[in-house]
Amino acid sequence: MAIRLRLFDRLFPILHVLGMVIAVFGLSMLLPLAVSEWSDDAAQSAYDEAVLITLGCGILLWLAGRHWRRELKARDGILLVVLTWLLTPLFAALPLMLFMPDLSFTDAYFETMSGLTTTGATVLSGLDKLPASINIWRGQLHWLGGLGVIVLVVAVLPLLGVGGRQMYKAETPGPMKDDKLTPRMAETAKGLWQVYIQLTVLCFSLYWAFGMTPSDALIHAFSVMGLGGFSSHDASFGFFKSLPLELITEVFALLAGMNFAMHFMALRGRSLAPYRSDPEIRWYLAYLLGSCLGLGILLWAQGIYIDFPSALRDATFSVISMATTLGLSTADFGAWTYFAGLWLLFLCSFSTSAGSTGGGIKMLRAVLLYKQAYRELIHLIHPHIQAPIRLGEQIVPNKVMYSVLAFFFMYVASIVTLSFVLSFTGLDVLTAFSAIVACINNTGPGLGQVGPSTTYAVLTDFQTWICTFAMLLGRLELFTLLVVLTPAFWRK
Numbered sequence: 001m002a003i004r005l006r007l008f009d010r011l012f013p014i015l016h017v018l019g020m021v022i023a024v025f026g027l028s029m030l031l032p033l034a035v036s037e038w039s040d041d042a043a044q045s046a047y048d049e050a051v052l053i054t055l056g057c058g059i060l061l062w063l064a065g066r067h068w069r070r071e072l073k074a075r076d077g078i079l080l081v082v083l084t085w086l087l088t089p090l091f092a093a094l095p096l097m098l099f100m101p102d103l104s105f106t107d108a109y110f111e112t113m114s115g116l117t118t119t120g121a122t123v124l125s126g127l128d129k130l131p132a133s134i135n136i137w138r139g140q141l142h143w144l145g146g147l148g149v150i151v152l153v154v155a156v157l158p159l160l161g162v163g164g165r166q167m168y169k170a171e172t173p174g175p176m177k178d179d180k181l182t183p184r185m186a187e188t189a190k191g192l193w194q195v196y197i198q199l200t201v202l203c204f205s206l207y208w209a210f211g212m213t214p215s216d217a218l219i220h221a222f223s224v225m226g227l228g229g230f231s232s233h234d235a236s237f238g239f240f241k242s243l244p245l246e247l248i249t250e251v252f253a254l255l256a257g258m259n260f261a262m263h264f265m266a267l268r269g270r271s272l273a274p275y276r277s278d279p280e281i282r283w284y285l286a287y288l289l290g291s292c293l294g295l296g297i298l299l300w301a302q303g304i305y306i307d308f309p310s311a312l313r314d315a316t317f318s319v320i321s322m323a324t325t326l327g328l329s330t331a332d333f334g335a336w337t338y339f340a341g342l343w344l345l346f347l348c349s350f351s352t353s354a355g356s357t358g359g360g361i362k363m364l365r366a367v368l369l370y371k372q373a374y375r376e377l378i379h380l381i382h383p384h385i386q387a388p389i390r391l392g393e394q395i396v397p398n399k400v401m402y403s404v405l406a407f408f409f410m411y412v413a414s415i416v417t418l419s420f421v422l423s424f425t426g427l428d429v430l431t432a433f434s435a436i437v438a439c440i441n442n443t444g445p446g447l448g449q450v451g452p453s454t455t456y457a458v459l460t461d462f463q464t465w466i467c468t469f470a471m472l473l474g475r476l477e478l479f480t481l482l483v484v485l486t487p488a489f490w491r492k
Contacts, residue, residue, distance in 0.1 A: 014080045015065025018087070021080075023058030025088050026051055028144060029095065032137040035215070041131035046098035054091040075489060082484050085472055089113040092141055099134060106461045110468050115141025117475035118357060120229020120327035120444030121467065123457040127234050132215040135232040139219035142228030145475070146357035147196055147260070195263045200225045203252045210244045220328075224252045227357045229327025229444035236452065237321075237328040243313070246330060250320045257284065257324035259355035279391045280353045280363045287351055287363075288323050292316040295340060304336060323347035325358040327444030334451030341447045345434055348443040359442030359474050361411055368396060368404045410478050415440060418470050425463055435459075439467045440474035 033047035092112035097103055107123045114121045115138055127135065200221050207217035219232045233239035237249065255263070258281065265274040275281055296312035305311035314331040321328050322344040333341055350366040352358025371389045378387050389396040415436055422432035427449070434446030435456070445452040450459075456467065473481050483489055 011079070012065050014076050014083070016062045017065075017080060018083055019058045019061030019063070019065065021058070021084050022061060022087060022091060023055055025091060025144075026054030026058055028140065029054065029137070031140060032095070032133040035136055036131065036133035039132055041133055043095065043099045043131045043133050046095045047133070049098055050091070050094035053094060057091070078480055078489075079484060081476065082481055085116065085476060089116055092116060092137075095134065095137055099131075104461070106464050107457070110456065110464050111138070112141060113468050113471055114444070115139075115228065115230060116145035117442050117471040118142050118145045118226045118228040118325070118359070119439060119442040119471045119475075120223070121439060121450070121456050121471070122230065122444075123455055123459075123464070125234060125455055125457065127232055128239075130232070132232070135219050135230075136215060136222075138230045139222035139228075139232075142226030142230055143200065143222035144226075145228070146226030146256070147192055191264045191268070192260050195260055195267060196225065198267075199252065199255060199263070203248065206248045207245065210248065211242060212240070212245065220249070221252075223328065224249055224326060225256050225357065227253065227256050227324055227326045227352070227359075227442075229321075229329075231328060236330070237317070238330040246313070246317050249326075249328065250317060253320050253324045253326045254285075254288070256326075257352040257356045257358045259353040260357075261355045262353075277392060278353075279367065283367055284351060284353055284363050287347070288320060291319045291323065291343065291347060295319055295343065298340065299336065302337060318344060319347065322443060322445075323351035324356075325352060325360060325441055325443040327438075329445060329452040332451065332453040334445075334447050334453060341434075341451075345437050345443075345447070348441045349437065359440075361408060364391075365404050365407065367391070368401065369408060371396075372401055372405070407478060410482070411440075414470075414473060414478060418466060421466055422463055425460065425466075427459075427463065435467055436470050439470035442471060442474050 029047055029051045033044070033051060035041075036043045036047055089109055089112040092115065093105070093108035096108045096111060097105065100108075110121075111123055113119075120142070124130075203224055204217050204221035207220055208214055212220065216232055219230070220237070222228075223230050229236075231237060231239070237246070240246075258275075259278060262274045262278050262281075266272060292312070292315055295318070296308065296315035299305050299315055300308045300311040305314070317330045318333050320326070322333075325348050333344060349360045350363060352360055352362060354362045354364040356362075368389065368391070375387045375389060378385060389401065415433075418436045418440070419429075419433045422435060423429055427435070431446065431448030431450055434448060435450045438444055438446035438450070450456055456464065459467065
């Protein structure tokens with residue numbers, strides 16, 4: 001009885017907020033519905049039913065929890081985020097299952113979880129033949145998941161009467177979650193979304209101007225700004241065979257992989273000073289540009305490409321796409337050397353900045369880990385020296401370093417454990433390891449049977465659910481999800 005009361009006490013106060021989030025998510029289906037109506041692509045009825053079901057469930061949850069309203073506590077915010085990311089893919093899958101009745105629930109949920117977590121791993125083929133509205137919905141999931149559905153709700157529904165900071169801190173990727181860009185939480189979320197929307201509109205406009213159809217331009221603008229990997233073509237970005245379009249993608253992927261707080265402050269102050277003071281950017285650009293050049297030289301030297309410009313072109317796109325966890329491809333890097341494929345997977349593990357829409361452990365944590373390792377070496381030589389870790393002019397407190405070390409341990413442990421689980425089910429080691437790395441870093445394509453030229457449809461249902469869990473684990477940065485699974489979370 002006591003456990004049941006604690007469950008009700010924890011769950012019911014967030015039901016009205018969860019219902020509002022789901023209702024707003026249902027309204028987001030109106031865009032693909034409008035496209036379907038305009039193009040008469042036979043998916044209208046699927047969207048009609050999906051919108052009604054999603055709105056209805058959202059309203060019922062809101063009504064069920066309206067008498068339990070109170071200020072959200074930290075644990076309420078964490079539980080709300082986890083439930084949101086578990087339930088929104090369920091409702092997002094409705095248009096796919098209603099339009100494609102042969103698609104299993106497992107595959108539909110995987111596809112939409114992949115979309116909302118901006119992973120971009122897909123089980124679908126024949127994308128060129130799908131209605132434009134279905135592909136737009138898939139791309140829109142990337143865009144909504146990029147900065148987070150809850151951040152959007154905090155921005156547009158400040159009259160909820162609950163604390164938005166708990167949701168924002170649990171939802172926002174990276175260490176930037178403790179920064180206050182503006183005095184009010186809703187203003188912070190609005191500021192980030194304004195920057196996000198402006199960059200998306202600019203990306204869409206350039207795609208359209210340089211030859212994409214409006215639907216392709218919208219889908220890929222959604223995908224690039226959310227750093228997901230969904231495309232409207234089975235050949236991914238290689239379908240276009242256009243250098244200008246590739247350059248546009250590379251530039252906006254680099255921008256999306258940076259801290260959006262820096263974009264916000266730079267636009268608000270009309271100055272580049274925030275970029276110059278950001279401790280991550282120089283590492284971020286140095287690793288990516290160095291990898292582009294090094295991989296281009298390697299591919300050319302090994303005869304995979306007959307000339308250096310071609311090698312550099314495909315190497316640059318692949319490095320930027322994988323390192324930023326975008327996941328679009330113009331070439332099958334799975335057919336390159338093992339070193340090239342493994343290097344791309346290595347880059348996707350840490351390259352993006354904190355506060356970006358990318359996945360992985362984030363460059364900021366990687367820099368701190370490097371500085372901590374260097375400090376330990378110095379202590380071996382000078383045991384009594386005081387060597388504080390600095391980021392720019394600021395000294396990093398030890399409690400932050402303990403948090404980073406704990407995160408890195410759990411990150412490695414999760415990859416190893418889940419890779420063993422996939423290997424136990426019969427997958428070869430390369431496929432199992434790369435699938436988990438690609439999913440937990442929200443990147444998409446891996447190596448072996450899940451390489452860029454294939455899909456995740458080769459996996460069994462159990463293997464698919466393992467990868468689904470890995471995507472959610474990575475998107476919520478491990479602890480947000482794992483803490484809900486501990487008994488201590490449910491105790492008073």
